[in-house]
Amino acid sequence: MVIVVLELVGLAVFSASGALAAVRARLDLFGVVVLGLTTALGGGIIRDVLLGITPPTTLRAWPYLAVPIATALGVFAFHPQVARLRKAVLLLDAVGLGLFTVSGTATALAAGVPAYTACLIGMTSGIGGGAMRDLLLREIPLVLRREIYAVAALAGAVVVVAGARLGLPSVLVTAVGATLVVVIRLVALWRRWNAPVAPGLT
Amino acid sequence: MVIVVLELVGLAVFSASGALAAVRARLDLFGVVVLGLTTALGGGIIRDVLLGITPPTTLRAWPYLAVPIATALGVFAFHPQVARLRKAVLLLDAVGLGLFTVSGTATALAAGVPAYTACLIGMTSGIGGGAMRDLLLREIPLVLRREIYAVAALAGAVVVVAGARLGLPSVLVTAVGATLVVVIRLVALWRRWNAPVAPGLT
Amino acid sequence: MVIVVLELVGLAVFSASGALAAVRARLDLFGVVVLGLTTALGGGIIRDVLLGITPPTTLRAWPYLAVPIATALGVFAFHPQVARLRKAVLLLDAVGLGLFTVSGTATALAAGVPAYTACLIGMTSGIGGGAMRDLLLREIPLVLRREIYAVAALAGAVVVVAGARLGLPSVLVTAVGATLVVVIRLVALWRRWNAPVAPGLT
Numbered sequence: 001m002v003i004v005v006l007e008l009v010g011l012a013v014f015s016a017s018g019a020l021a022a023v024r025a026r027l028d029l030f031g032v033v034v035l036g037l038t039t040a041l042g043g044g045i046i047r048d049v050l051l052g053i054t055p056p057t058t059l060r061a062w063p064y065l066a067v068p069i070a071t072a073l074g075v076f077a078f079h080p081q082v083a084r085l086r087k088a089v090l091l092l093d094a095v096g097l098g099l100f101t102v103s104g105t106a107t108a109l110a111a112g113v114p115a116y117t118a119c120l121i122g123m124t125s126g127i128g129g130g131a132m133r134d135l136l137l138r139e140i141p142l143v144l145r146r147e148i149y150a151v152a153a154l155a156g157a158v159v160v161v162a163g164a165r166l167g168l169p170s171v172l173v174t175a176v177g178a179t180l181v182v183v184i185r186l187v188a189l190w191r192r193w194n195a196p197v198a199p200g201l202t
Numbered sequence: 203m204v205i206v207v208l209e210l211v212g213l214a215v216f217s218a219s220g221a222l223a224a225v226r227a228r229l230d231l232f233g234v235v236v237l238g239l240t241t242a243l244g245g246g247i248i249r250d251v252l253l254g255i256t257p258p259t260t261l262r263a264w265p266y267l268a269v270p271i272a273t274a275l276g277v278f279a280f281h282p283q284v285a286r287l288r289k290a291v292l293l294l295d296a297v298g299l300g301l302f303t304v305s306g307t308a309t310a311l312a313a314g315v316p317a318y319t320a321c322l323i324g325m326t327s328g329i330g331g332g333a334m335r336d337l338l339l340r341e342i343p344l345v346l347r348r349e350i351y352a353v354a355a356l357a358g359a360v361v362v363v364a365g366a367r368l369g370l371p372s373v374l375v376t377a378v379g380a381t382l383v384v385v386i387r388l389v390a391l392w393r394r395w396n397a398p399v400a401p402g403l404t
Numbered sequence: 405m406v407i408v409v410l411e412l413v414g415l416a417v418f419s420a421s422g423a424l425a426a427v428r429a430r431l432d433l434f435g436v437v438v439l440g441l442t443t444a445l446g447g448g449i450i451r452d453v454l455l456g457i458t459p460p461t462t463l464r465a466w467p468y469l470a471v472p473i474a475t476a477l478g479v480f481a482f483h484p485q486v487a488r489l490r491k492a493v494l495l496l497d498a499v500g501l502g503l504f505t506v507s508g509t510a511t512a513l514a515a516g517v518p519a520y521t522a523c524l525i526g527m528t529s530g531i532g533g534g535a536m537r538d539l540l541l542r543e544i545p546l547v548l549r550r551e552i553y554a555v556a557a558l559a560g561a562v563v564v565v566a567g568a569r570l571g572l573p574s575v576l577v578t579a580v581g582a583t584l585v586v587v588i589r590l591v592a593l594w595r596r597w598n599a600p601v602a603p604g605l606t
Binding site for chain 1: 337350
Binding site: 049050051052108111113114116117120121131135138139140141143144145148150151194195196197198199200 | 427429430431432434435436449456458460463464483484539540541542
């Protein structure tokens with residue numbers, strides 16, 4: 001139950017980030033909803049297609065659609081207020097990243113893939129929706145450019161895989177993995193950590 | 203038989219729209235053919251991958267490849283004449299949207315997915331090819347930006363799902379659904395209907 | 405054994421091309437690695453998803469991940485030297501194109517698809533990674549625009565399919581197909597062959 005609530009929170013947060021970007025790109029009402037949906041569902045759909053889970057889980061249960069749609073409509077109507085909540089949005093986005101990464105990694109492990117494959121697929125679940133959002137808006141995906149984002153996801157995925165190997169209880173492992181993602185991401189934002197760019201570029 | 207002819211018409215029309223956009227972007231002969239193929243087949247391939255139908259249907263029957271290729275070659279050779287047929291192209295594009303949406307929705311229902319999933323997948327079948335065309339040409343997809351396009355597809359998908367629920371004959375449902383898409387789309391073009399953009403943007 | 409070594413060479417080369425493009429786009433260390441991985445694995449992942457092979461082969465064996473990651477890290481550290489090897493990179497890129505095209509075509513044939521489908525999927529395996537690299541960096545994919553690239557891949561795919569039809573030994577067919585791709589591509593580069601653009605454009 002807690003897991004489902006957290007997943008829906010993650011979907012709402014990612015939908016809000018997509019919808020806000022769409023409002024700024026001056027897309028119309030429908031474009032805002034589609035972009036919110038794509039950002040929220042993209043990572044999970046890529047994960048399921050790679051694992052051969054068809055149709056993708058998130059397309060088969062109506063709350064997974066209703067929550068992102070309602071969120072996107074809310075952002076459309078109240079976008080100046082949402083934009084003012086910038087810090088809250090960044091916090092929630094970090095929470096969404098953590099939740100999607102650990103649930104993606106756990107899903108991949110349950111499908112019987114090797115450990116490093118589960119890490120890659122879990123990381124993709126976390127960052128895929130945002131990458132699709134940026135591609136559709138014709139941006140170089142932010143996850144490739146900014147503060148420690150995908151690395152935070154990777155760290156969480158590694159925790160989940162290691163915990164499963166050691167036979168630790170999955171609730172504990174999930175909580176620790178997701179928390180680690182959130183903490184790394186927030187510290188990176190706070191300290192303005194960035195990965196280095198290549199040497200010798202001016 | 204009528205269905206197959208209509209499907210091939212849809213493929214030809216979508217291929218023409220992709221090829222024309224590619225000619226304008228100054229792609230070479232091969233780029234024009236690839237973009238025509240991608241626009242024609244893209245929506246159906248996404249649909250089949252989401253439904254787990256592999257390899258995708260359109261890759262398994264040669265007329266589904268030959269018709270878009272021949273169309274793209276024709277556009278390459280005669281693009282000034284095709285461009286002058288702007289109104290005819292818009293009409294045919296609306297017909298293609300209607301046909302692909304209803305056939306995508308019917309395919310999804312036949313694969314046993316829930317009603318709202320079938321609507322989403324049907325809509326994606328209709329608009330997916332055009333979205334891929336725009337992404338490859340580095341545009342924000344037109345379907346996210348312009349006159350009532352995806353909404354028209356959604357309306358057609360809902361008709362197909364509702365008709366199937368009520369047990370109506372599928373030929374009738376298909377015809378009504380596709381016609382509804384075409385009518386909404388053409389009226390939107392004629393009246394310059396647009397969905398609203400978010401309030402408060404200047 | 406020779407095949408595996410050649411495949412790993414192909415992965416390294418494609419990863420280098422993606423990483424070099426990412427360094428130039430000023431992506432950070434992590435972005436460079438992700439783009440190298442995506443360019444190396446993209447074509448094979450698209451092939452496997454279309455054929456219903458999940459999870460994709462390249463995600464299930466660690467050398468397929470380790471080689472592109474190590475290559476991307478090397479490019480990150482030594483990019484001025486790599487950039488100076490421009491001719492060697494173009495040669496290796498042609499080799500990668502040839503290897504991925506023939507292995508993709510053979511994989512598709514083994515999955516039991518028709519001949520023309522195998523050609524299309526083989527060609528997509530060869531050019532898919534580079535197309536994803538360009539999309540992520542917000543470029544119109546080079547394979548749609550430049551010297552005889554996808555046509556070279558198509559020629560190699562046709563050789564593999566024809567050889568399989570004639571019952572020729574697969575080692576021979578593979579070698580001839582890959583060599584043909586490399587030769588066409590290199591001659592096109594050397595002679596600056598380009599496919600024509602549409603007539604009447606100024």
